[in-house]
Amino acid sequence: MSGNGDVVLIKDGKRLDGRDFDELRDIKMEVSVLERAAGSAYVEWGKNKVMVGVYGPRELHPKFLQDPTKAMLRCVYNLAPFSVDDRKKPGPDRRSVEISKVTSEALSSVVMLERFPNTVVDVFIEILQADAGTRCAGLTAASLALADAGIPMKDLIASCSAGKIQGQVVVDLMKEEDNFGECDLPMAIIPKKGEVVLLQMDGKLSRDEFKDAYKLAYDGCMKIYDLQRKTLMDSMKKFVGEGGIENGD
Numbered sequence: 001m002s003g004n005g006d007v008v009l010i011k012d013g014k015r016l017d018g019r020d021f022d023e024l025r026d027i028k029m030e031v032s033v034l035e036r037a038a039g040s041a042y043v044e045w046g047k048n049k050v051m052v053g054v055y056g057p058r059e060l061h062p063k064f065l066q067d068p069t070k071a072m073l074r075c076v077y078n079l080a081p082f083s084v085d086d087r088k089k090p091g092p093d094r095r096s097v098e099i100s101k102v103t104s105e106a107l108s109s110v111v112m113l114e115r116f117p118n119t120v121v122d123v124f125i126e127i128l129q130a131d132a133g134t135r136c137a138g139l140t141a142a143s144l145a146l147a148d149a150g151i152p153m154k155d156l157i158a159s160c161s162a163g164k165i166q167g168q169v170v171v172d173l174m175k176e177e178d179n180f181g182e183c184d185l186p187m188a189i190i191p192k193k194g195e196v197v198l199l200q201m202d203g204k205l206s207r208d209e210f211k212d213a214y215k216l217a218y219d220g221c222m223k224i225y226d227l228q229r230k231t232l233m234d235s236m237k238k239f240v241g242e243g244g245i246e247n248g249d
């Protein structure tokens with residue numbers, strides 16, 4: 001968030017990619033894309049490309065980390081070296097450790113971890129191509145992959161960001177807007193409860209701007225939730241259509 005006033009981000013009331021202020025980028029979602037994972041999802045969100053694989057629940061090692069009252073949900077968010085313009089050094093850094101942590105916490109609020117004592121559920125979030133909003137895309141895909149794995153959940157987690165560019169509050173910032181805008185406000189919610197489980201802010205907003213951005217991000221999350229449910233329903237219909245249940249798969 002440099003807030004560089006010289007870069008034009010809004011022209012004739014439209015954003016650089018032609019979007020309205022309250023319009024999300026194009027989004028595609030798919031589940032069951034990896035054969036060897038318990039559950040998986042692939043999400044394209046604008047130019048972001050995200051793959052998630054879920055493994056487990058399986059026994060947690062080393063044993064002293066086991067909790068007899070619940071499972072551990074462990075997320076690894078990884079930005080691939082080739083996912084960004086300036087090659088990223090492979091391996092974890094402060095940013096990826098932070099995103100892994102907030103993602104684990106958000107997902108732990110819906111996954112029924114108490115059903116699987118002494119185990120771990122591993123969630124691997126691989127960002128193959130990044131164009132801002134990757135933590136939201138990662139969370140959205142991770143939630144789909146957990147559902148695809150059949151792990152009991154109270155609800156999905158839906159995530160979307162809003163922010164401010166050239167003095168205008170907008171939803172779902174892309175890379176140029178993230179780099180040269182004034183603020184980014186990623187959010188994740190439990191849609192059925194309307195409860196916010198992730199809210200971060202990079203930059204500055206006035207109180208009124210915050211209210212507007214909060215509403216745009218929240219409404220964005222609800223749109224994502226609709227897409228997530230449709231994706232899971234379509235996958236289930238396909239499974240049943242292919243005789244998955246009759247075959248005892």
Ligand code: UDP
Binds near residue numbers: 131175
């Ligand atoms: N980015 C990058 N190199 C990095 C980290 C981030 O080029 O080491 C880019 C990437 O496109 C990312 C964007 O900066 O999506 C915004 O990063 P931010 O930390 O705001 O997280 P995000 O918006 O992706 O959740």
